Amino acid sequence: MEAAAANPLVPNIAEIVVGLIAFSLLYIVLRSRVVPMFEKAFTARTEAIEGGIAKAEKAQLDAQAALASYNAQLADARGEAQVIREEARVQGANIIEELRAKAQEEATRITAAAHASIEAERQQAIASLRHEVGTLATELASKIVGEALDDQVRQSGIVDRFLNDLEQSKK
Amino acid sequence: MHITGHLASGPGFVPPSTTDFKLPSIFGHSDYATKPVVLVFFSVIVISLFFILASRKAAVVPSKLQFAGESIYSFVRKDLGEEIIGAGFLAYVPFLFTLFVFVLVNNLFGIIPLIQFPTMSHVSFPYVLAIFTFVIFHAVGIKRQGVVKYLKGIAFLPGVPKFAYILLTPIEIATYFLIRPVTLSLRLFANMFAGHLLLLVFIGGGNYMLHDTHLFMKILSPFSFGFGIVMTFFEFMVQCLQAYIITLLSALFIAGALVEEH
Numbered sequence: 313m314e315a316a317a318a319n320p321l322v323p324n325i326a327e328i329v330v331g332l333i334a335f336s337l338l339y340i341v342l343r344s345r346v347v348p349m350f351e352k353a354f355t356a357r358t359e360a361i362e363g364g365i366a367k368a369e370k371a372q373l374d375a376q377a378a379l380a381s382y383n384a385q386l387a388d389a390r391g392e393a394q395v396i397r398e399e400a401r402v403q404g405a406n407i408i409e410e411l412r413a414k415a416q417e418e419a420t421r422i423t424a425a426a427h428a429s430i431e432a433e434r435q436q437a438i439a440s441l442r443h444e445v446g447t448l449a450t451e452l453a454s455k456i457v458g459e460a461l462d463d464q465v466r467q468s469g470i471v472d473r474f475l476n477d478l479e480q481s482k483k
Numbered sequence: 484m485h486i487t488g489h490l491a492s493g494p495g496f497v498p499p500s501t502t503d504f505k506l507p508s509i510f511g512h513s514d515y516a517t518k519p520v521v522l523v524f525f526s527v528i529v530i531s532l533f534f535i536l537a538s539r540k541a542a543v544v545p546s547k548l549q550f551a552g553e554s555i556y557s558f559v560r561k562d563l564g565e566e567i568i569g570a571g572f573l574a575y576v577p578f579l580f581t582l583f584v585f586v587l588v589n590n591l592f593g594i595i596p597l598i599q600f601p602t603m604s605h606v607s608f609p610y611v612l613a614i615f616t617f618v619i620f621h622a623v624g625i626k627r628q629g630v631v632k633y634l635k636g637i638a639f640l641p642g643v644p645k646f647a648y649i650l651l652t653p654i655e656i657a658t659y660f661l662i663r664p665v666t667l668s669l670r671l672f673a674n675m676f677a678g679h680l681l682l683l684v685f686i687g688g689g690n691y692m693l694h695d696t697h698l699f700m701k702i703l704s705p706f707s708f709g710f711g712i713v714m715t716f717f718e719f720m721v722q723c724l725q726a727y728i729i730t731l732l733s734a735l736f737i738a739g740a741l742v743e744e745h
Contacts, residue, residue, distance in 0.1 A: 320501045320676060321669075323607040326514030331611030334523045338585055341531040343577040349538035350556045351573075356543045 446471035496691045499683035504604055504676070519602045526588045526602070534584075559583050559730065567734040568741065575737050578619060582612060583730040586671065590722035593679055594715050601722070604675040609668035609729075616733040617664040624740030633740075667732055674725045678718045685711035 449471060508516045537552025545553055559580045564572040586603065593601030603609055624633040637659050638652050689707030692700040 320504060320604075320672075321606055323610050324514060324605065326517075327519060327605055327607030328611055330515065330520045330523055331608045332614075334527045335581065335585060335611060335615060338527045338530060339577065339581040341527075342534060342581050342584075345531075346534040346538045346552075346556070347577045347580065349541040350553055350560075353538070353541040353543065353545065353549070353553065354557075356541070360543050 442471075442475055445475065449474070496688065499680055499687055503683055504679070506600075518600055519605045519608070522592055522598065522600060522602045523589065523608065526585065526592065530584050530588055555584065556580060563727075563730050563734045567731070568738045571741070575619075575623075575734070578615070579730050579734055582615070582733060583726055586612065586729055587723065587726035590675060590726055591719070593675060593682075593722060594718050601675040601679050603671050603725075604679050606668065606672045606676075609672040612671070612729065613664040613668035616667060616729075616736060620733070620736040620740045621659075623737055627741055663732075663736060667729060671725050671729050674721055678714075678721055681714050682711060682718060685714055 446468070506518045508514070509518065509521060510516050514520075534552050534556075537548045538556075540546070540549060542549060560572075560576050563579050563583070564576045568575055589602040589608070592598045593604070621633075624636075627633075628636065637655055639648055640651055640655060643651060685707050689704045689711060692704035692707055695701060695704075
C-alpha cells in the first residue's frame with residue numbers, strides 16, 4: 313500500500329474509468345436538461361426586452377399622433393370659434409342697426425301722428441271757436457242792432473265773411 | 484481522521500505524505516468503492532440536481548435559485564465562451580460549463596466539512612479532464628481545417644523562416660500533443676494535492692501539539708489550527724481559481740484550433 317501510493321502521478325485505472333463515466337454523465341445531463349433551459353430563458357429575456365422597447369416605441373408614436381391630431385382639432389376649433397365670434401359680431405351690429413332704424417321709424421311715426429292729432433285738434437278748435445265767436449257776435453250784434461237776425465243763411469254768411477276778413481288782416 | 488491514526492503510530496510528529504491520499508475502500512477492497520470515486524459520483528448528482536432545479540422553470544424573471552444557477556452558467560458562457568472562442572462559441576459552452584462546475588465542486592470538496600477531500604488531488608481525474616480537452620480541441624481543429632492542413636499548421640508554423648522549423652517543429656508538436664494535456668492535468672492535480680497537504684500539515688500539526696505532553700506545545704497549538712483556518716480560506720481561492728484556469732485554457736485551445744492561422 314505504501315509503495316503503491318508513493319508516486320502520486322501514477323493513475324489508477326478504476327478512477328480513470330469512473331472519471332470518464334462521471335464526466336460524460338454530467339455532460340449529458342447538463343447539455344440535455346440545463347443548457348437548453350438557460351438558453352431558452354436568455355432568449356425569452358432578450359425577446360421580452362426587445363418586445364418592450366418596440367412596444368414603447370409604438371406607444372410613443374401613437375402618443376405623438378394623438379397629440380398632433382388633438383392640436384389640429386384644437387386649431388380647427390379655434391378657427392371655428394373665431395368665425396362664430398365674427399358672425400356674432402356682424403349679426404349683433406346688424407340687429408342694433410335694425411333696431412335703431414325701427415326706433416327711428418317709430419319715432420317719426422309717433423311724431424307724425426302727434427302732428428296730425430294736433431292739427432286735427434286745432435282745426436276742431438278753430439271750427440268750434442268760429443262757431444262760438446259767430447254766435448256771440450251775432451247775439452251781440454242783434455242786441456246792438458235790436459233786430460233778430462233769424463235768417464240762418466244770411467247770418468252765417470256775414471259771420472264767415474267777418475272772420476275771414478279778420479284772419480286775413482291778422483296775416 | 485486518517486491523521487490521528489498516523490500520529491498514534493509513531494513516537495514523534497510524522498508529517499503527512501502521499502500515503503495520506505491513498506484512502507481505503509469504503510466497503511470491500513474494490514478500487515471502485517473508494518472515497519474519491521464516491522465523491523465524484525456524488526458531485527455529478529449534486530451538480531445535476533442543482534442545475535436541473537435551477538433551470539427547470541426558465542423564467543424571464545428568475546427566482547433566487549434560477550438566478551444563482553444562471554449566474555454560473557452565464558459566467559462560463561460569456562467570459563469563457565463568447566469572449567475567448569468568439570463566433571460559434573455556443574457549441575462548446577456545454578463542455579466548458581460541465582468542465583467548470585465539475586472541477587469547481589470537486590475542488591470545493593477539499594474544504595467542505597465532513598467531506599474534506601479534493602478529488603482532483605487524485606491525478607487520474609485531472610488526466611481524464613485533459614483527455615477530454617485534448618480530444619475535443621484536436622477534433623475541432625481537424626473538423627474545421629481537415630487533417631492534413633491542421634497537422635501541417637501545427638508542425639510548420641506559417642510565416643517563419645524555413646531554417647527555424649528545425650527548432651520550432653519539435654517544440655510545436657510537443658506543445659500540442661504532450662505539453663498541453665500534461666500541464667493542464669498536472670496544474671490542477673498539483674494545486675489540489677499541495678493544498679490538501681498544506682491543510683494536513685497545519686491541522687495535523689496543531690492536533691499533535693495539542694496532545695503533546697509539554698504545556699508549551701499545547702499553548703502554541705492554536706496558532707497551528709489558526710493557520711490551518713487561514714489556509715482553508717486560501718484554498719477556497721485556489722480551488723475556484725483552478726476551476727477557472729482549466730476551463731479558460733480549454734477554451735483557449737478550442738479557440739486556437741478554430742482559427743486557421745495561429
